[in-house]
Amino acid sequence: MMVxxxxxxxxxxxxxxxIQIDLQDQSVLALQEDLAEKISATGAHGVVIDISAVEIVDSFIGRMFATIASISKLFDADTVVVGMRPAVAITLVELGLTLGGVRTALDLERGMKILGVLGRQRRGER
Incomplete structure (x- = not known):
């Protein structure tokens, strides 16, 4: 089966x-691996995950967003999830998933601003 x-x-x-596809468990696992490799290869300091096209999440996919953010943090990259639909937010809360360590923003522009502020703070700390 092609993932x-x-x-x-x-x-x-x-x-x-x-994310513009229906997320299946295998595609989320592939994304986790691909993103870790890309952060490592590029030295990126920020990750924006746009889920505005995602209509349905389950507990596995919700946990994977938190896992992706944790992996990104190990590579010194901050993660912002943007574009969450109200139904997705409600589902995550009902499932008891808080996405600990994951910052959220209403849209891509706000997510990029969050990372811009974090980027300036990071440069000031070094």
Whole structure:
């Protein structure tokens, strides 16, 4: 079976992941691996995961978003999930998933602003 892959685009020192497919467990696992490899290869300091096209999540996919953020953090990259639909937010809360460590923003522009502020703080700390 062919696993659909989610494209990962590099914009400056940020990786943009725009999920436009129906997420299956295998595609989420592939994304986790692909993203870890891309962060390592590029040295990106931020990851934006756009889930505006995602209509349904289950507990596995919800946990994987938190896992992806944890993996990104190990590579010194901050993660922002953008574009969450109200139904997805409600489902995550009903499943008891808080997405610990994952910042969220209403849209891509706000997500990029969050990473911009974090980027300036990071440069100031070094």
């Amino acid at each position: 659909e892959r989610v494209p990962i685009l590099k914009i400056g020192d940020v990786l943009l992941v725009s």
